[in-house]
Amino acid sequence: MEYTVKQLADLAGVSTRTLRYYDQIGLLKPAGTTEAGYRLYGAVEVDRLQQILFYREMGMELEQIREIVNSPDFDLKEALLSHRDSLLRKRNRLDQLLETVERSLAGLEGRIKMSDKEKFEGFKKQLIAENEEKYGQEAREKYGDAAVDASNAKLLGMSEEEWKRFSALGEEVIRTLLEAMEQGSPESELGLKVGELHRQWLGCTWSTYSPEAHVGLGEMYVADERFTAYYDQYRPGAAEFLRDCIKAYTAKLRG
Amino acid sequence: MEYTVKQLADLAGVSTRTLRYYDQIGLLKPAGTTEAGYRLYGAVEVDRLQQILFYREMGMELEQIREIVNSPDFDLKEALLSHRDSLLRKRNRLDQLLETVERSLAGLEGRIKMSDKEKFEGFKKQLIAENEEKYGQEAREKYGDAAVDASNAKLLGMSEEEWKRFSALGEEVIRTLLEAMEQGSPESELGLKVGELHRQWLGCTWSTYSPEAHVGLGEMYVADERFTAYYDQYRPGAAEFLRDCIKAYTAKLRG
DNA sequence: ATAAACCTTGACGTTGCGTCAAGGTCAAGG
DNA sequence: CCTTGACCTTGACGCAACGTCAAGGTTTAT
The missing domain is CATH 1.10.490.50 (Antibiotic binding domain of TipA-like multidrug resistance regulators)
Incomplete structure (x- = not known):
């Protein structure tokens, strides 16, 4: 059960470049080589690659993946938790960026639509729809349907x-x-x-x-x-x- | 109102390296230079930098920022919309990664709980509950209540x-x-x-x-x-x- | 005068490979 | 036996947006 680079690459769905890179950084070394210097991978390496790809799918950095797969008694849980934290931080950052974009987009929309009667109306309706989606449920519970509807009506008007x-x-x-x-x-x-x-x-x-x-x-x-x-x-x-x-x-x- | 690199950098809260880089890629060139080759920035450049940083804060790539700030009649709205799309895609990807991490964390928890008598019991019950939720209906239809209950009982036991x-x-x-x-x-x-x-x-x-x-x-x-x-x-x-x-x-x- | 602070260009490192380039190896076919 | 084509090797550049020395010139304050 020995594989050349391309065979293993096809098997695992990665490029040969990736395998050569993993060899280079010592993440996954072939079991041995032929006289001509061709890399040969065995069953152990296949398993290891599966592991590596598993962690890679979660967006982990190769450096950390190496730590995990190198020591079997690595504190996997902590690693996963810390990784989750890092992912959450990234997502929060993206949320911030999105909000910034949304706001300048809204400003833009605002300015454009302000000068355009029809679109201006649509904008107000959109705002109401968004408000409803975000806070509608709670607001209606807290202040009653009449108050919310009145507010919307006033906006529209x-x-x-x-x-x-x-x-x-x-x-x-x-x-x-x-x-x-x-x-x-x-x-x-x-x-x-x-x-x-x-x-x-x-x-x-x-x-x-x-x-x-x-x-x-x-x-x-x-x-x-x-x-x-x-x-x-x-x-x-x-x-x-x-x-x-x-x-x-x-x-x-x-x- | 002329600034050297460091003065402008401090003013705008970026590094001098950033300014030199922006010069290098032609994003923000100084108004002129002294005989000694020192970069000098004027009011126009300050404004332009403000703009650049504004778009940078939304996580845009410098290449696109250049397009925007270079032509005043650029379709800003479309750019923002497309940028928002890209941000959303990234966030979706992060959500996926997070789900993968959560799932393997859950799996890990499962294994840890094995070594803990009490939680171990809870885990079995949870497994049964999940099974019930997922397949219970169909399994009971196919194999009959008795068989399913027996299986659950065996698990619990x-x-x-x-x-x-x-x-x-x-x-x-x-x-x-x-x-x-x-x-x-x-x-x-x-x-x-x-x-x-x-x-x-x-x-x-x-x-x-x-x-x-x-x-x-x-x-x-x-x-x-x-x-x-x-x-x-x-x-x-x-x-x-x-x-x-x-x-x-x-x-x-x-x- | 001299040190401190500032400026210059140049170049390497970062992450995870994609993408040539130049050349060696191997199995199949003419 | 020779060629062709598929496969293999190492080496090196490129990517985004700078951070971080390095080596050396300039200005300013003391």
């Missing part, structure tokens, strides 16, 4: 002017929030302004306002990781700070 | 010793199967051994054995894609080969 105001307010909330975080506490002048701006922003889509609902939303910013992630992307702790601003603001409102 | 024998036999079936596939036909010496091993393995959980039921199970390995996928992961065609081994073995049994 927005004119381009109102839409601009809505977006501008949203951006101003963020800007002021960041400024307030740098300069002081949620109870400061700026902190209260954040709360006020946020209320105005809400006013664009909420049909009725109540301090209680406002505070509840603030709590959700901290409790729900999707919201937290959204605000914290601007600065860690931003969601929490915003919640505190809202608390301070509503406390003042109620005297 | 296994001692650690018996369990080890069960697993070891299972592995041996696979090993022998792969060997047989390499060397010959299901009717060969090895092929028959596969059938025999498989019967022994079945004996661990089946209360009674009949060649007919054995063959029926073999057919199911080919007909049911879940079984097929399980065996074919070791090598394409393994499920079919196993079925043929079983056929050959039972044929011999019956004379």
Whole structure:
């Protein structure tokens, strides 16, 4: 049961270059060679290659694969856990990149569609659909169908002017929030302004306002990781700070 | 407003090497140089660098970034969309890898739990639960409740010793199967051994054995894609080969 | 004047191979 | 016996985006 490079390569579904490379880096050496220097692989090497490819399929680096297959009592579990961590980190990074892309894409869409009546309408509908998909279930449970529908209706009913105001307010909330975080506490002048701006922003889509609902939303910013992630992307702790601003603001409102 | 490499690098938060590299590949050339050959960057270059870094933050390749920043009327939207696609594909791939890792981790956990009495019991129950979920319905239809329950009971009643024998036999079936596939036909010496091993393995959980039921199970390995996928992961065609081994073995049994 | 800080170009290393290039080996066919 | 074609060898470059010396020139501060 001996194989030449090509035979083993075909058997395992890799290229001969790969096998020569594995030989070169000492990951998989042939059992021996012919007089002419041809590599010859045996059953042991076939098994070892299977193992190697198994770990390679999980995206592991060859260096680590070597450590695993070289020592049979290697702590495989820890290696797998650490590898999973590395994969998770990579995916998180990709998620971040995706969000950045989405946002600039949205900005682009926004600017383009703003100047285009029809597409502008479609955009609003899309936003609502996305909102529904993300938060619809929970929001409806928490605030009731009527409130959610009213919010959607208000969004749909927005004119381009109102839409601009809505977006501008949203951006101003963020800007002021960041400024307030740098300069002081949620109870400061700026902190209260954040709360006020946020209320105005809400006013664009909420049909009725109540301090209680406002505070509840603030709590959700901290409790729900999707919201937290959204605000914290601007600065860690931003969601929490915003919640505190809202608390301070509503406390003042109620005297 | 002129900057040397280091000044611009510090300003933008990149390394001087990066700037020299961008110069080298023609992505960002300095406005001019001093007599001594020092690079000098102006306001235009600062802006351009900002742009470059913006797209770089989304994980774009420099080549594509160049295309974008070089022509102001470049179809940015399409570029972003295509980039988003590429990111999504990468993330999907990561998800796949993660699933593979999770699965082998789960397998590992399984083996570890073997050495722990309590968890060992839990594991058996879990296995039964999984079996029930996957095949329970069909198995009960085909073989009757009594047979299935008996099999489950036998599994639950296994001692650690018996369990080890069960697993070891299972592995041996696979090993022998792969060997047989390499060397010959299901009717060969090895092929028959596969059938025999498989019967022994079945004996661990089946209360009674009949060649007919054995063959029926073999057919199911080919007909049911879940079984097929399980065996074919070791090598394409393994499920079919196993079925043929079983056929050959039972044929011999019956004379 | 001299050291510290900064600049230059050049070149190698990183990961996992793909892809020539130049040349040796082996089995089959004319 | 010679050729052809398939296979084998080692060696080396290329890929992406820089990090990291190395060897040497320039500027600035002391």
